[in-house]
Amino acid sequence: MTDFETLRQNWLVHLASERRLSPKTLEAYGRDLAQFSTFLDGHFGGKPTLSDLAALKPLDLRAFLGQRRRDGVGNRTLMRQLASLRSFARFGERSGKLTASAFAATRGPRIGKSLPRPLDAKAAKAVTQADIRAAEDRETWILARDAAVLALLYGCGLRISEALALSRAQAPRSASDTLTVIGKGQKTRMVPVLPVVVTAIEEYLSLCPWRLPPEGPLFLGAKGGPLSPRIIQLAVEGLRGALGLPSSATPHSLRHSFATHLLGRGGDLRAIQELLGHASLSTTQIYTRIDSARLMAAYDAAHPRAQR
Known part of the structure; x- marks a missing residue:
């Protein structure tokens, strides 16, 4: 087993025991790094070592992302894979076995922020009957x-x-x-x-x-x-x-309907954050955009000066 594989296994144990990531997230992160390892096999002509990773440049990482895109992978998956690699590099840096500068300097693809799509209240209630x-x-x-x-x-x-x-x-x-x-x-x-x-x-x-x-x-x-x-x-x-x-x-x-309908009825954003179990308020704030979008749609449909 190479020093790269040893660090990879230690990283996955760290994610499971200390970060307490879900099994599905662990599986995805492990798969991301395995795909990166396969890419490096061809890139370096053999099994990668930590010395190889320390010598990586942003250009090398962009080559990996480019190959994944040619394989048909979308922007969201590419962003997750880059996040996986950065997490691995930071773990290696804290262990004193790797530097994360190339990983931090590599920019991922832009992703348009899509809004959650809740059901209206009538449909949501019907689904539960x-x-x-x-x-x-x-x-x-x-x-x-x-x-x-x-x-x-x-x-x-x-x-x-x-x-x-x-x-x-x-x-x-x-x-x-x-x-x-x-x-x-x-x-x-x-x-x-x-x-x-x-x-x-x-x-x-x-x-x-x-x-x-x-x-x-x-x-x-x-x-x-x-x-x-x-x-x-x-x-x-x-x-x-x-x-x-x-x-x-x-x-x-x-x-999504639960959060959107609470907010639409005047629910406090912080309270909704706690009910959903979001670690960050910014994650919950996306529901304010849904409510604003609906308000503007109603305004455009009903206000006389909005008609064209």
């Missing part, structure tokens, strides 16, 4: 389960991974309960639970045919195992046709 799918050839408890999960996403602003990570013991028992949610980076937050969410979960629990031990997952699949996020994604895909929803309607758009 089990009776909307009553005509489907599915067991009643499964429809109730899907509705309970979607109610958590819209009513509490949870990510789908956070909802499916809840244990049976965490199920709220009354509207005065709060949920303890473990989000990205293993950060814990407290989220209040609406009565309609409690009712949806109680309906699911009353119909679920499987035993639900306190330490086990709250939501189960059709065969009694942990529920896959893909099942909920497919449920929302089915609802698009039934409700005439746009292709942007996904489980995650319910989280």
Whole structure:
């Protein structure tokens, strides 16, 4: 194993144990560095070493990004790959084994900031109702389960991974309960639970045919195992046709809807940040742009002086 591979493994352990990145993020970062290593194999004519990395110039890194672009990779993925390489270089620099100057000096591609696409309030509420799918050839408890999960996403602003990570013991028992949610980076937050969410979960629990031990997952699949996020994604895909929803309607758009609708009703931005579990207020501020865009659209449509 080369010194480069040793440092790579140490970096991944650091990301998992100290940074506490999610398994999917770790997988992506590991894949990014493996692709960079493959590029360097051809660039240097052999397995790269830390000495090779120390000699890298921004031109070399741009050559890597250029190759990835020719492979059909988009700007967002290129930016993430550059972020992965910078993280690795900073780790190596702190270890005294690498310099990060070339990585810091390399500029990534420009990315246009796209706004989240929430559902309107009527559509968001409809998605969380089990009776909307009553005509489907599915067991009643499964429809109730899907509705309970979607109610958590819209009513509490949870990510789908956070909802499916809840244990049976965490199920709220009354509207005065709060949920303890473990989000990205293993950060814990407290989220209040609406009565309609409690009712949806109680309906699911009353119909679920499987035993639900306190330490086990709250939501189960059709065969009694942990529920896959893909099942909920497919449920929302089915609802698009039934409700005439746009292709942007996904489980995650319910989280966007939660934040946008709170803000539109006068919710405090800092409070919404805490409810969503955002580390930075700037991440939450994007929802103010959605609200402003809607206000201007209404202004252009209704104000007499805006007509052309």
